[in-house]
Amino acid sequence: MERAVNHRIQDYRMMIFGEVVKLAWAGKLKHEADELPEKILKGKHLDERERRIIENHIRISMGLDPLYGIAHHKLGEDVDSAMNQDNIKAPLVSVIEDVCETCQRHWQKERGEEEERCPRDHLDCTEEAHRCIGCGRCIGECPLGAISDKIEFLPVVKLLQEQQAPVYATVAPAYVGQFGEGISPGQIRAALKRLGFTDMVEVAVFADILTVKEAYEFDHMVKTEEDYLITSCCCPVWVGMIQKNYREIAEHISPSVSPMIASGRVLKVLNPTAKVVFIGPCIAKKAEAKIPELEGAIDYVLTFRELKEIFAALEINLETLEEDNREEASFAGRVYGRTGGVSEAVERSVERILKRDVPFHSISFEGTGECKAGLEKLLKGELKANFIEGMGCTGGCVGGPRAVVSIEEGKKAVDAYSQETPMSTPFDNDNVLQLITRLGIKRWEALEDDREESIRGLLGRELKQ
Template sequence: MLNRFKDFQKKRMEIFREIVKQGWDEKLSNYNLDELAKEIKEKYNYQDKDMTFIKDHIRVALGLDTKEDMNFSNEAQAALNHGQVKRPVVNKIEGACQYCGKEFETNDCYESCKYEAQMYKRTKGPIIVNDKCLSCGNCVSSCSFGAIADKIEFVPLLKLLKDETTPVYATVAPSIVGQFGDDITMGQLRTALKMLGFKDMIEVALFADMLTIKEAFEFNDLVNKQGDFFLTSCCCPVWIGLVENNYPQLFEHMSPALSPMVASGRVLKELYPEAKVVFIGPCIAKKSEAKEEEFREDIDFVLTFNELEEIFKAIDIDFNQLPGDEKDQASFAGRVYARTGGVSFSVKTVVNRIAPRRLIKFNAKKVDGVGKCKEILETLTQEEEIDANFIEGMGCEGGCVGGPRTNIEVDKATNMVNEYGEDSLIMTPFDNMNLIKILEELGADDIEEIAKDDKISSLLTR
């Protein structure tokens, strides 16, 4: 009986792949979603009582909320016309938890929530407390039965990609390298994304270069004596949310810098006001971050690596036949933001450049994974001394390369990120001519104005 629920992540992607095919062929608005639900039911031996479960997963794959009713008549058209996917990103799907059995406390999902918001109790399903949930995605990837799912944002994006009058930029996380095959170059990915309808692919690492300079100046201004400390990483919404929600007394030590994702959208839209920006990364939490009130105008949609892989499969993109449109957009420093310690390394290189004679030397502490993040925050809350003045936190083990929606394992991804960083012809953010050109277009005369110019600083500040 339980086989129909087990390993549901693959079945979920099968649903999504079919939706992509119909949408790409411009048949989705008239597509019979009831037939899709029936096909899934019959293929995997679901029962009649499971149809609400199946249909809710189809809705989430369309980027829509779950519903109690069974009416599917306007769902596809509603998804196509959806201007922006709404919160909550992580949705409870009724109908699966009842099959976990009496010993569900032994399942991987039971302890999956790391934020003291115990999700699994003796009820019909998970309890999602939205003011505690940080959308890290750990619960989603831990549940093989499909009781929790994150919305997929591709269908609402389709209209924009088909509209040749609207420039849509794909900004890709530094951890993207290697996610679609060992021999697939970033230039081939750029070509593939252009085939989907994107105007261009931009490395988010370019904006990490900008933020590295900003954080280096902030560190230099704020850490001037023993006992001073500075919290980052701005790139991890799980870490930032953990500090803000659970340790508000420490939040004054947090860098006010935007995440590189949000900065990519904000800067691109400043340069190209009619543009739309889609972030592609490894992280479910980024979907939620993009929907925060202050960032909703900056990032229009978020896709994950495994979602993009399914899109490529659905429309039969053969990377072996694609030419590479190669560009060096970011420095070594910006590219290694993808792994634990990357932010610390990058900021240190700039601090040493702008203030080589600092009396209080840059001393970083790097932690990854929720447990270690909470441990160091508890230490700081209790005012215990630590041998560091720059604390970098990353919610996923290994950093962004360990995100819940990656396609390859952490060690391999880390090695590929390091190699890709070393391949860059740009060694530090100060050497990045792409960055200098952007600053010139924004009206700045000097790279240091990232920290000093009010207009540019506002583009990079929460």
């Protein structure tokens, strides 16, 4: 029942977003935004609270904060600021207070009664709490849809229509299978180009590069049976959880950025005027793109659900599009889309290039609960592994809160796509070799050397401990 309720809420949210997309794309949003609430409810009479709720859903769809207590403020007045945002401002997760007032938890609290635990209480999204890890669980657990993440599409509309700079769509490895049965990567690329993107680039290519980096990091950091490396590819929930709650082991985290951040950094080195829009299943990626030491790599983040609604709203039928296929990544990069994929990719690469006395032994955790339990065992010395992977969502990225298909369907699609390529590791991938050569990197081993400013600036980060 909870899953069905959540689906209805998300369908409603996407319906509102779809109406915003149509008007924004046609250049009519500023003039027609104030009539949207009635259009959405097909002329039904709205009381004051209902109107505020719908207006605030529209504001979140435009990438803006909800408004409260401002009399006679019209939606049309918000459109210019929404279209001209250089980046979507924090907080990225917003709460529509008028919805909360209809919740039994709210009234139990008002009466001083013992109440059910509210997602806002145990998954606090405020800066002051220092507890939010960006997983998006609070959004899914709110039965009334009062909590939602801002959508970053309106400023992207301006980029795509003005065409003043190349705009690249970088897509997460979990994208295969998300947009309909039989829809190929080439058709998704063609659809994105029809929207006005210069090209679609698979983030799996950059996962290939970071696989090599972590393979060499593993070799340098794991010399004895007691040593271990915690991967930082590619889940910000996992890294954030360790940095905020398990600082005593943070020194074991790989200093590599995620493939998403690497994609933006590399594309902007190759073309300094480029804009990069990441597309994935994850709410946490919206927050990761705005971490101060990572900021600037990715301009905007969209989710699979949002992109599917954009295609529908603009009547782009992927089934009718001609293939625009390109073989970009190896098995190692493609398999990042599901739990255990990073471990498998790094293990294949370690075995390919290194002879070791201490063998590679990995363990993978999925979901915040399992990740926390695994880290507690690590602290107690109860884990027999030297490569430790964590994914904040069950199933890994295919289980992200903004994925379109089920975890099982997503995993099946990722596995099938990974097996289709003859390239087993990044060392088999000529695309990667050509790419790092263009970046001035002459040796595979150099990818691990964060002492080199060029490598650190592209693939490394300073981890707070």
